[in-house]
Each structure stands twice: as structure tokens, then as C-alpha cells.
Amino acid sequence: MKKDKLHIHWYPGHIAKAEKKLKEQLSLVDAVIEVLDARLPYSSSYDNITRLLGEKPRLILLNKADLTDKQELKKWISLIEEKTGFPVLPTDAKNSKDLSVIVKKSVELSEPRIQALMKKGLLRRPARVMVVGMPNVGKSSIINKLTRSSKTKIGAKAGVTRQQQWVRLNPQLELLDTPGIIPMKQEDQDRAKKLAFVNAVSENAYSSEIVAKELLSMLNSKYPILTREFYKLDKDLDLTLENISKQRNWIVAGGNPDIERTSVYVLRDFREGKIGKFILDDFCE
Numbered sequence: 001m002k003k004d005k006l007h008i009h010w011y012p013g014h015i016a017k018a019e020k021k022l023k024e025q026l027s028l029v030d031a032v033i034e035v036l037d038a039r040l041p042y043s044s045s046y047d048n049i050t051r052l053l054g055e056k057p058r059l060i061l062l063n064k065a066d067l068t069d070k071q072e073l074k075k076w077i078s079l080i081e082e083k084t085g086f087p088v089l090p091t092d093a094k095n096s097k098d099l100s101v102i103v104k105k106s107v108e109l110s111e112p113r114i115q116a117l118m119k120k121g122l123l124r125r126p127a128r129v130m131v132v133g134m135p136n137v138g139k140s141s142i143i144n145k146l147t148r149s150s151k152t153k154i155g156a157k158a159g160v161t162r163q164q165q166w167v168r169l170n171p172q173l174e175l176l177d178t179p180g181i182i183p184m185k186q187e188d189q190d191r192a193k194k195l196a197f198v199n200a201v202s203e204n205a206y207s208s209e210i211v212a213k214e215l216l217s218m219l220n221s222k223y224p225i226l227t228r229e230f231y232k233l234d235k236d237l238d239l240t241l242e243n244i245s246k247q248r249n250w251i252v253a254g255g256n257p258d259i260e261r262t263s264v265y266v267l268r269d270f271r272e273g274k275i276g277k278f279i280l281d282d283f284c285e
């Protein structure tokens with residue numbers, strides 16, 4: 001697949017392995033924390049999650065809430081709670097106010113299985129909770145926040161966690177960090193694009209220029225004023241990579257705009273929340 005085409009395709013071998021491993025570990029855990037990217041409450045959910053996780057009790061965390069509009073996020077929380085029947089909490093790596101509620105919910109959700117095991121004669125053991133979600137949504141960061149440590153490796157790109165890793169939080173709770181999983185194929189290109197915007201897709205799967213162009217086009221239709229203001233573009237100028245490069249004076253030899261550099265910066269500005277606090281999925285999708 002050519003990288004300059006609009007289509008974003010991935011067939012990462014480690015995803016297949018991660019999915020298999022996840023299924024293997026499922027019987028060992030009492031509950032699951034599913035982490036979504038709050039900027040994509042719909043697109044960062046894994047379609048096959050219910051098939052994969054079966055009846056396991058689940059806590060859904062909408063992470064990176066610091067990068068979203070809080071009021072809009074509230075509506076999504078109610079919608080997801082209603083649709084899934086599971087508790088949903090907004091969270092972000094830097095805010096530790098919700099530590100105790102996440103721990104309490106995880107232990108609570110695990111309790112029925114622990115009780116059932118104790119009835120069979122086993123001794124009480126810590127709750128075992130597996131943390132799952134798409135790449136780069138912040139699974140490892142959440143574990144580090146909960147354990148107030150750097151026990152798991154984190155990084156601003158997809159596929160940082162390569163292997164499962166158990167982390168003990170306290171005598172009551174143990175967490176299993178897992179590599180991010182994405183569907184083996186993504187037929188829905190709108191969703192694939194949005195996953196690329198938030199860096200959930202390996203950068204090898206697309207061209208930065210095409211994805212940055214698509215991002216600008218989406219921001220232009222959803223948040224035109226904020227985006228234009230951020231890039232200090234005059235009203236009569238279209239929100240394009242060319243105009244942003246010229247405005248920043250990023251010019252290459254021959255006087256042409258430096259599209260490559262601008263693409264990288266536009267993606268980074270968005271991912272770091274510099275342009276604004278956005279939710280890119282349309283409500284009621």
C-alpha cells in the first residue's frame with residue numbers, strides 16, 4: 001500500500017500476538033479496565049471487545065480527558081454507560097484526584113469472582129485486573145499513576161508496551177499492563193484517520209502530510225475559529241498546510257512552503273492539545 005494514498009492500512013504482527021495473549025490471560029483476571037481516548041470515545045473503542053472479553057466485569061476509563069471539552073465529555077460518559085451498562089469515568093494521567101475511585105471500582109468489580117473462588121476453598125487473593133485498549137491511549141500511564149511509580153514504560157507513539165506486565169498496586173489490587181490492540185483491519189477509513197490523528201496507529205501506516213491535511217480539514221469543519229486563531233491565519237486565507245507554512249515562514253529551497261515540517265508540527269500541536277480541547281467523534285455515532 002502506497003504511503004501517499006489516503007488509505008490507512010495496518011497489519012501489525014504483534015497485534016495478533018497481543019490479542020491471543022490477552023485471551024489467554026482473561027481467565028486469570030477478575031475484571032478489566034478498558035481505556036479509551038477521550039478525544040475519540042467512539043473511534044478508540046474496539047468493536048470486538050465484548051466478543052473478546054465475554055462477561056468480564058469492566059470499568060471504562062476515558063483517558064486524556066485533559067485534552068477534551070469537559071461538558072461534551074459528560075454527554076459521552078452517560079451515553080457509553082447507557083449503551084454498555086458498565087461504569088465509565090473520565091481520567092487523565094496528570095490528575096490523581098480520581099485514584100481512589102478507580103481503585104475502589106476495580107476492587108468492587110473483582111469481588112464477585114474472588115468470593116466465588118473463596119467458596120470453592122481458595123484463599124483470598126488480591127483483585128487481578130487487566131488494562132486493555134488501543135495503542136497510545138494511556139494504559140501504562142494510568143498504571144503508573146495508580147502505583148505512583150514508573151514501573152511501566154510509556155511513550156508518545158503507538159506500540160510502546162510490547163509485553164504483558166503485572167504490577168502490584170497494594171495487597172488488594174494487581175494490574176496487568178497489555179500491549180495496545182487495534183482491529184486487524186480497519187474498513188472504516190473515517191475511524192482509521194481519527195486513530196492516526198491521536199497517534200494510535202503506527203506512523204509507518206500513513207504519510208504525515210496526508211494525515212495532517214485530513215486533520216486540518218476536520219478541524220476546519222468542527223473548530224474553524226480556534227484552529228485559525230492558533231495558526232494566526234488571516235480570515236481570507238484557507239486553513240491549509242501551505243498557508244500555515246507561509247505564516248510560520250517555514251520555506252524550503254526554491255521558496256516553496258515546507259509542507260513536511262508543517263505536517264509534523266500540525267499533528268504534534270493537535271496531539272498535545274495546543275490547538276484546543278476537542279472531541280472528534282460526532283455525538284450519537
Ligand SMILES: Nc1nc2c(ncn2[C@@H]2O[C@H](COP(=O)(O)OP(=O)(O)OP(=O)(O)O)[C@@H](O)[C@H]2O)c(=O)[nH]1
Nearest residue numbers: 092093136137138139140141154155159160161180
Ligand atoms: N495529555 C495527556 N497525555 C497522556 C495521558 N495519558 C497518557 N498520556 C501520554 O500519551 C502517551 C501514551 O501513553 P502510554 O501510557 O504509553 O500509552 P499506552 O496505552 O500504554 O500505549 P501502548 O503501550 O503503545 O499501547 C504518552 O506520551 C503519555 O505521556 C493523559 O491523560 N493526558
Ligand SMILES: [Mg+2]
Nearest residue numbers: 139140160161
Ligand atoms: Mg503501554
